[in-house]
Structure formats: C-alpha cells, structure tokens
Amino acid sequence: MEQYVIKGGNPLVGEVDISGAKNAALPIIAAAIMTDETVYIDNLPDVTDIHALLTAIESVGAVVTRIDRHSVRINGSQVRDYLIDGEHIRRIRASYYLLGALLGKLHKAEVALPGGCNIGLRPIDQHLKGFRGLGATAEVSYGHVVASADRLVGGHIYLDVVSVGATMNIILAAVMAEGTTIIENAAKEPHIVDLANFLNSCGASIRGAGTDVVRIRGVQHLHGTEYTIIPDQIEAGTYMFGAAITKGDIVVRNVIPKHLESITAKLVEIGCEVEESDDCVRVVSSKPLRRTNAKTLPYPGFPTDMQPQMTVALGLAQGTSIVTESLFENRFKYVDELIKMGANIKVEGNSAIIDGISEYQGADLSSPDLRAGAALVLAALAADGFSTIDNIQYIERGYEDFHIKLQSLGAHIDRVDSEKEATRYKFEIVS
Numbered sequence: 001m002e003q004y005v006i007k008g009g010n011p012l013v014g015e016v017d018i019s020g021a022k023n024a025a026l027p028i029i030a031a032a033i034m035t036d037e038t039v040y041i042d043n044l045p046d047v048t049d050i051h052a053l054l055t056a057i058e059s060v061g062a063v064v065t066r067i068d069r070h071s072v073r074i075n076g077s078q079v080r081d082y083l084i085d086g087e088h089i090r091r092i093r094a095s096y097y098l099l100g101a102l103l104g105k106l107h108k109a110e111v112a113l114p115g116g117c118n119i120g121l122r123p124i125d126q127h128l129k130g131f132r133g134l135g136a137t138a139e140v141s142y143g144h145v146v147a148s149a150d151r152l153v154g155g156h157i158y159l160d161v162v163s164v165g166a167t168m169n170i171i172l173a174a175v176m177a178e179g180t181t182i183i184e185n186a187a188k189e190p191h192i193v194d195l196a197n198f199l200n201s202c203g204a205s206i207r208g209a210g211t212d213v214v215r216i217r218g219v220q221h222l223h224g225t226e227y228t229i230i231p232d233q234i235e236a237g238t239y240m241f242g243a244a245i246t247k248g249d250i251v252v253r254n255v256i257p258k259h260l261e262s263i264t265a266k267l268v269e270i271g272c273e274v275e276e277s278d279d280c281v282r283v284v285s286s287k288p289l290r291r292t293n294a295k296t297l298p299y300p301g302f303p304t305d306m307q308p309q310m311t312v313a314l315g316l317a318q319g320t321s322i323v324t325e326s327l328f329e330n331r332f333k334y335v336d337e338l339i340k341m342g343a344n345i346k347v348e349g350n351s352a353i354i355d356g357i358s359e360y361q362g363a364d365l366s367s368p369d370l371r372a373g374a375a376l377v378l379a380a381l382a383a384d385g386f387s388t389i390d391n392i393q394y395i396e397r398g399y400e401d402f403h404i405k406l407q408s409l410g411a412h413i414d415r416v417d418s419e420k421e422a423t424r425y426k427f428e429i430v431s
C-alpha cells in the first residue's frame with residue numbers, strides 16, 4: 001500500500017510553484033464538451049480527479065488529446081451519450097458537473113450519484129432546484145441523478161444555501177438556454193469566475209460571476225477557445241501554512257494574492273510575516289505561533305478546504321483556539337490522528353477546541369480525506385521523529401507532486417509502496 005514516510009523537524013525553506021486549480025479545472029473540463037469545436041486548456045493540475053473526469057468525458061464520446069502533463073485538447077462534437085457511470089466516476093464529486101453540461105448540450109443527462117471526500121452529508125438539492133428552475137425535470141432514481149428537458153428556458157433561481165457546485169451546475173445548464181437566467185445567493189469563489197471566463201471566451205454571456213448575483217443570457221451555440229486555468233488557492237494556502245507549521249520560509253509562486261487574502265490574514269494573526277508581490281507570496285514563521293479563532297465560510301471567508309491546515313497550526317500555538325466548521329459537519333475526523341501525535345484538541349459539535357502544545361510526535365497515521373491528509377503531512381513534517389501516512393490516494397486527488405514539491409523545500413518525505421521500503425527510507429535518513 002502506498003504511503004508517505006516522513007521524518008519531521010526540518011523547516012520548509014525555498015520556493016514552490018503552484019499548479020492550476022483543481023476545483024476550477026473540473027467544471028471547465030465539463031464545460032468543454034458543450035461546444036462542438038475544439039477547446040485547448042492548459043495549466044491543468046496533474047492529479048487523479050482530473051484524470052478521472054477526462055476519462056468520464058471520453059466515455060460519452062468526447063475526444064481528449066493529452067498534449068503534455070498540463071494541457072489537453074477536447075472536442076465534444078461526438079458527444080451523444082448522456083449516461084455517466086463507472087467505478088472511477090463514482091469516486092469523484094465533480095462528476096456532477098456533467099449533469100449541467102450534458103443537460104445544457106443534449107437536454108438530457110444521467111449521472112451516478114457523486115462520491116468525493118467523506119466530509120459529511122453532501123446534498124445536491126440546490127442543483128436539482130436550479131435545473132427545475134430552467135424547466136427541466138430532475139430526480140434521483142436508483143442511485144442516479146436524471147435530468148431532462150424538451151426546452152431549457154432561463155429562470156430566476158434563488159439558492160437556499162451558498163453552494164459552489166450548484167452555482168456552477170446552473171451556469172452550465174443555463175448557458176445555452178432560451179432567455180436569461182438569474183442566480184441569486186450565488187457562490188463567489190474564484191473558480192466560479194474562472195468557469196464564467198472560460199465560457200465567455202467560448203461565446204457565452206455571463207455577467208456578475210464573483211458576486212452573489214450571476215446573470216446568464218443564453219446563447220445558441222458555443223465555439224472553441226484556448227484557456228489557462230487559474231492557480232490553485234488551496235494548494236497555495238497549504239504551502240503557506242506549511243511555512244507556519246514548520247517554522248519555515250517559503251515563497252509560493254504563480255499565485256493570485258487577492259485569492260489568498262483570508263488565508264494571509266489568519267497567518268498574520270497567528271504571528272507569521274507575509275509579503276505579497278504580483279504573483280508570489282512569501283511566508284516567514286520565525287516567532288512562536290499565537291492563538292486565534294477561525295470559522296469557515298464561503299468565499300471570501302476562510303475556506304473550509306483550509307480548516308485542517310489551520311487546526312494543525314493552532315495545535316502548536318500558545319493558548320486556546322477555537323476552529324468552527326460551518327459548511328460540512330464531518331470535517332474533524334483527522335483530529336483523532338492529531339491526538340495520536342500528542343495534540344490537545346476536543347471536538348464539540350462543529351467546533352474544535354485546541355490547547356496548543358510545543359511539539360507533535362511522529363506516529364502512524366491515516367489520511368481521512370484530501371485536505372485533512374495534506375494537513376497531517378504538515379503536522380508530520382513539524383513532528384519529532386518519524387511518521388507514516390497511508391490512504392494517500394486522497395491526497396493525490398488534489399495535490400500535484402506533493403512529496404516532490406515538499407522535498408524541494410527541504411522536507412524529509414518519501415512515497416513508498418511497502419513497509420520494507422519505509423524501513424529502508426528511515427534507515428537512509430538516520431544514517
């Protein structure tokens with residue numbers, strides 16, 4: 001079984017390049033099949049969720065030409081099938097973007113209920129409400145979501161909860177509908193703006209993305225384009241917190257600092273120095289970390305996808321901190337793993353109460369989901385002694401070359417596929 005083996009204690013120091021944003025690339029890949037012309041996309045992250053979605057669009061007839069690790073050509077002119085199923089697709093959450101894309105293109109879509117990280121209940125009622133608001137029928141039937149429409153007609157849709165996925169899915173379904181669609185209480189994440197920019201570059205007419213009211217004037221068809229995905233704000237934030245947690249000094253390159261404001265603000269609050277330039281952010285952690293409180297919120301609030309990294313940092317801060325998770329009810333599963341490392345954390349309801357300790361101790365750990373897995377790696381990098389982390393397939397869903405980038409920052413980490421290899425690595429590091 002693949003695992004990371006880590007010897008803690010080295011501060012992360014150096015420069016790291018951030019890859020394209022997974023959560024922007026996924027809806028954009030789905031959107032790419034909506035036009036019959038060829039689309040070129042680059043700055044795709046080389047992570048398993050992207051590969052799974054590319055395979056899924058091939059299964060309904062899209063022609064995907066992989067140009068290099070980070071760029072593809074997609075031609076959706078032969079997309080006729082509307083059924084998305086299979087083991088690989090059930091594992092990724094973003095399969096649901098194919099509902100909006102296929103409904104918009106073919107007026108019919110059937111997708112196996114999405115999987116993804118197990119971070120709590122993940123309803124899709126707002127997606128279905130949105131499709132219905134455009135005149136479609138949309139139901140869950142025998143484990144599949146089925147949506148269809150004779151005509152898609154623009155509508156006024158008010159989201160009951162701010163949902164990234166529902167906002168994107170409604171944009172996809174509405175982009176070629178008749179008339180104008182208005183989404184109110186829309187999510188404002190940078191990846192929503194990126195999807196809208198991509199579709200607009202294909203001839204769509206979407207205004208207001210990045211605010212809570214998005215207006216989509218339906219167009220008759222979309223054309224080809226060339227598009228570069230934005231940098232991954234969560235990957236960037238993970239390395240920024242890596243500097244904080246390991247007492248390091250990291251320049252995180254190829255980022256949009258504006259997208260990182262809530263992360264930067266928290267790092268400053270806990271005692272790090274953060275310097276921003278055009279497309280880089282430097283984080284220096286030279287003083288003891290200070291306590292604070294944090295609550296996850298939709299963008300521009302502090303992201304739920306940074307909650308575990310924040311908790312790991314506060315686990316080493318002086319005093320008592322409270323981290324409150326307001327989006328997903330099951331996102332503290334990693335706390336049990338941190339407790340194995342000596343952390344002093346109690347979870348009560350949707351809050352973690354953290355009494356900082358001076359150092360984590362190495363332990364054998366298991367990654368419960370993507371972001372928690374990455375956070376445990378950061379804890380292990382700061383810990384005294386060796387740690388192993390298994391279930392790293394979660395981490396590889398969303399972090400390109402995670403252990404390689406960390407090695408380039410001076411981390412003692414390797415990816416091994418047997419206990420024997422882990423022992424060999426430990427022996428090499430010690431001698």
Ligand code: EPZ
Nearest residue numbers: 023093094122123124125126127161163164165327328370
């Ligand atoms: C996206 O998930 C991301 N996934 C998640 O990242 C991220 O944590 C989340 O947005 C929040 O930023 C992808 O982009 C593939 P939501 P999504 O719909 O779209 C409730 C990662 O690590 N809700 O914004 O599924 C829901 O329960 C992943 O990369 C409904 O009630 O999240 C939650 O409380 C993990 N009904 C809140 O809204 C719905 O129909 C926000 O969920 C939809 C959502």
